[in-house]
Amino acid sequence: MKAYKIPEATVVRLSIYSRQLSNMRKAGVETVSSEEIANSVGVSSAQVRKDLAYFGEFGTRGVGYRVDDLLGNLTKILGLNREWNLAIIGAGKLGSALALYEGFRQRGFSIKAIIDVDEKMVGQDLAGVVVDSLDKLENLIKEHDINIGIITVPAMEAQRVTDRLVEAGVAAILNFSPQVLRVPPDIVMRNVDLAVNLKVLSFNLSHNS
Amino acid sequence: MKAYKIPEATVVRLSIYSRQLSNMRKAGVETVSSEEIANSVGVSSAQVRKDLAYFGEFGTRGVGYRVDDLLGNLTKILGLNREWNLAIIGAGKLGSALALYEGFRQRGFSIKAIIDVDEKMVGQDLAGVVVDSLDKLENLIKEHDINIGIITVPAMEAQRVTDRLVEAGVAAILNFSPQVLRVPPDIVMRNVDLAVNLKVLSFNLSHNS
DNA sequence: GACTGTGAAGCCATTCACAGCT
DNA sequence: AGCTGTGAATGGCTTCACAGTC
Structure with missing residues (x-):
């Protein structure tokens, strides 16, 4: 696996998104928009979408992201699906x-x-x-x-x-x-x-x- | 006092330079070049000079920086000359x-x-x-x-x-x-x-x- | 000859703005 | 209508390269 050129800052933010999504899931939230993630972290929604775009398309246009799916994807991206x-x-x-x-x-x-x-x-x-x-x-x-x-x-x-x-x-x-x-x-x-x-x-x- | 637009990364590096200079002073070093500072921190010498250039001219061309002077200046820049x-x-x-x-x-x-x-x-x-x-x-x-x-x-x-x-x-x-x-x-x-x-x-x- | 200080160039990251889906 | 995904524009940081000074 090779990530060609992911900014350090992006990786740090992804870690924080994963934490926030984990909290959202615990709170029973099922769907979330880039705007909502952005607000919870204190960055812009464009930033959230760009960060995710390095790794694929995880959302649905007009709808947003399924909290569970996105968290699962971030877990894999961050390499947290192992010990x-x-x-x-x-x-x-x-x-x-x-x-x-x-x-x-x-x-x-x-x-x-x-x-x-x-x-x-x-x-x-x-x-x-x-x-x-x-x-x-x-x-x-x-x-x-x-x-x-x-x-x-x-x-x-x-x-x-x-x-x-x-x-x-x-x-x-x-x-x-x-x-x-x-x-x-x-x-x-x-x-x-x-x-x-x-x-x-x-x-x-x-x-x- | 107002610093117009100092990059965060610059401030972090200045903090590290100040630590290294403090060690150098303890070791009895009197003069140091941007290249030597750079090597001790793991950045380029151009980076060191640019970082310092935001705040003034602290060295002597052809010679380098006096450890004591530069440390004193960094201490002031970082606001460490007070409690x-x-x-x-x-x-x-x-x-x-x-x-x-x-x-x-x-x-x-x-x-x-x-x-x-x-x-x-x-x-x-x-x-x-x-x-x-x-x-x-x-x-x-x-x-x-x-x-x-x-x-x-x-x-x-x-x-x-x-x-x-x-x-x-x-x-x-x-x-x-x-x-x-x-x-x-x-x-x-x-x-x-x-x-x-x-x-x-x-x-x-x-x-x- | 050695080394600083710095404009210019290059590179990288963020923001903008909109096309593309649902 | 709403929200994602993304090329283009912008802004910011780093590197280059050299003029200036000792």
Whole structure:
């Protein structure tokens, strides 16, 4: 499967549409227009239609979209019709919070390992997963067929851990450390930098007079 | 002060440049070229120069930038030469982790209040800040002159809490809940959706064959 | 010779506006 | 009449390439 050139922003919006559609389905809504999706997300209806048009025709002219169908299609498009195995490296405050966070334990994403250097953390149970020692990293990645590594170690150790994850065979990394990580081009990377988010707010507050 | 049209992406990169420059300064580096900054961040040197050009001329042709000067300028540009007062609403796992997270306690950002509905949380001490009850929200915002509210409550309550924060006078909101929040146009908003990040990884993994 | 600052070109994403279905 | 799907137009960001400066 190959998506020729899908904008990053489109993928982010599709993820949000899928969440909103899921809520709509729970609320018993059966049909929805691009305008209604747009309003629920805060974008334009043309944007919604363009985003969907990258992948096919999912609606009916004059009518709209069947919530159930569209959600099913988005689920497939986003690759959520399968299970992804996750490992969290770093069981500090942030890693533990993510391990216990409901949003991370949802459909399709399964935390299979939690790893920490600190021997005092090893053996602790976080939402049913026992924290393992860092030297087991390679074994755990292979044993549980981990696809995605989540990095919540201090910046100093982030690159070293990343290298080991890549070497052990993970395909994607979600990086919470404030560190620019180098990975081979075939590895999928995303950064969530909490401090950067605050700095961007600070900038906007300072230039909004 | 008014920044006519600075791309969001530029502001994010400036935040990252500032972090890298700070590391360089700690490492004793005195002068740096746009190429070196670019390499440390993973962008092009033209990009670095264009980003800086929105705000002035900070370098010397033929030489480069003085790390100290450029960092000072970026600090001012980003509005980090003052203190911002933060409140965290929701002292669950994620809120607590953020309260204790080093990256949040850095220069310029000061957590002044932590608030939760759960009376069992109230009174607990998180890194020197005592958790307060939700009905104190308005008082705390005013008393501590809070600029930025960080939302880590469940999706169900996020809009209600947001409305109260806005009404009480916060200028910006950093939203960790998986919920599209409506705010007046003068409020600065940023969303950090953890589940969306995983979905984007899932998409990329599915379309990278 | 080295490196910044910047107009111009190129590329990519969003919005517009309407043809095409139901 | 209502709403999708889409080519064309617009707007915005990034890259190029080089003039300007040290």
